[in-house]
Amino acid sequence: WSSVAANGRPPAPDRLAELREGTGMLQIDFDAEQHAVTRRSNLVSIDLGGYGKGYAVDRMAEVLGDWDIGSALIHGGTSSVLAIGSPPEQRGWPVTLRDPSAPDRVIERFDLRDLAMSGSGLAKGDHIIDPRTGHPAAGARAAWTITGTAAAGDALSTAFMIMSPEEIRDYCDRHGKTCAVVISASSEDAGDVMRFGDFSAVP
Numbered sequence: 001w002s003s004v005a006a007n008g009r010p011p012a013p014d015r016l017a018e019l020r021e022g023t024g025m026l027q028i029d030f031d032a033e034q035h036a037v038t039r040r041s042n043l044v045s046i047d048l049g050g051y052g053k054g055y056a057v058d059r060m061a062e063v064l065g066d067w068d069i070g071s072a073l074i075h076g077g078t079s080s081v082l083a084i085g086s087p088p089e090q091r092g093w094p095v096t097l098r099d100p101s102a103p104d105r106v107i108e109r110f111d112l113r114d115l116a117m118s119g120s121g122l123a124k125g126d127h128i129i130d131p132r133t134g135h136p137a138a139g140a141r142a143a144w145t146i147t148g149t150a151a152a153g154d155a156l157s158t159a160f161m162i163m164s165p166e167e168i169r170d171y172c173d174r175h176g177k178t179c180a181v182v183i184s185a186s187s188e189d190a191g192d193v194m195r196f197g198d199f200s201a202v203p
Contacts, residue, residue, distance in 0.1 A: 001129065001136055016134035019043060023131045054080045054118055054154030061150075073112075074150075079119045079157075082150045083112035097181060100142050107193055108181055110146070110202055118153030119144040120161050122185070130162040137161040141185040146202055147178050156180070165194055172197035 001011065011019075022043025029038045037046070048055075057076040061084060064072055071085035073093040083093040092111030099105040100121045110117070120128060121142035128137040143160040147153040160168050160180055172178050179197030 002127070011134075020131065020134045023134075050120075050158040051151055051155050053077060054116070054150035054152070057082045057116070057150035076150065080116070080150045080154055081112070081118075082116040083114060086111070086113045097144055099183060107183070112146075112202070115202065116147050116150040116153045117144060118147070118150060118157045120157040121183075122161075128158060128161045132162075137185075139164060139185060140182050142183040144181045145178060146180075146197075146199075152178075165196075168194075169196050177201070 022041045027040045027044045028046070029040060030036075031038070039046075053076045057074050057080050060074050061072075061082055064074075064084060069084070071087065074082045074084070076082075081093075081095060083095075086092045090111065092113035095110050095112050095117055097107040097109070097119070099107055119142065122128065122137065129135070130137055140161045143157050145153040145156045145160065147156060156171075156178065157180075160182060163171070165182070165184075168180055168182065172180055176198060179199050179202060180195070182194045182196070184192045184194060
């Protein structure tokens with residue numbers, strides 16, 4: 001899909017069908033005893049972009065904990081932050097969400113304390129692919145999550161880009177500590193901001 005902008009032609013349907021057959025966790029074998037990961041197909045590649053940054057942020061938090069640092073904001077680029085404690089005499093670390101397509105538009109402001117926030121969006125192009133269809137994400141223009149760990153937030157913000165509002169709401173309802181803010185990309189309500197989950201624990 002990254003070549004569409006250059007040549008104007010989407011991937012052929014048979015090529016998409018072939019790639020979809022090689023997509024998903026069922027195409028990867030894990031051997032816990034040998035600490036080994038094996039691909040079942042040469043079509044499979046492992047990209048930690050939707051998870052790795054958040055994982056690294058969580059590990060950094062563990063290091064700071066070992067150093068008895070109880071107040072910090074760990075920032076992993078523009079998409080992952082983890083708040084530890086709060087600044088002196090503050091409710092939490094101030095974090096602002098802005099519309100990636102219109103940076104002057106403030107979506108939400110939070111004071112994070114002992115929570116992680118992660119974001120995904122289409123500002124860099126159609127790089128988030130729906131594995132169910134083989135096509136770029138079409139449901140959301142941007143999605144943010146508030147979770148207990150940055151790794152979980154990274155994975156969920158990417159997943160929420162392709163999930164329907166009903167699916168996101170159901171997930172957040174079943175996982176009480178997960179909240180989401182999503183900017184719709186549908187033509188009917190483009191730009192609408194949807195909120196999911198219980199924000200009462202988020203100042």
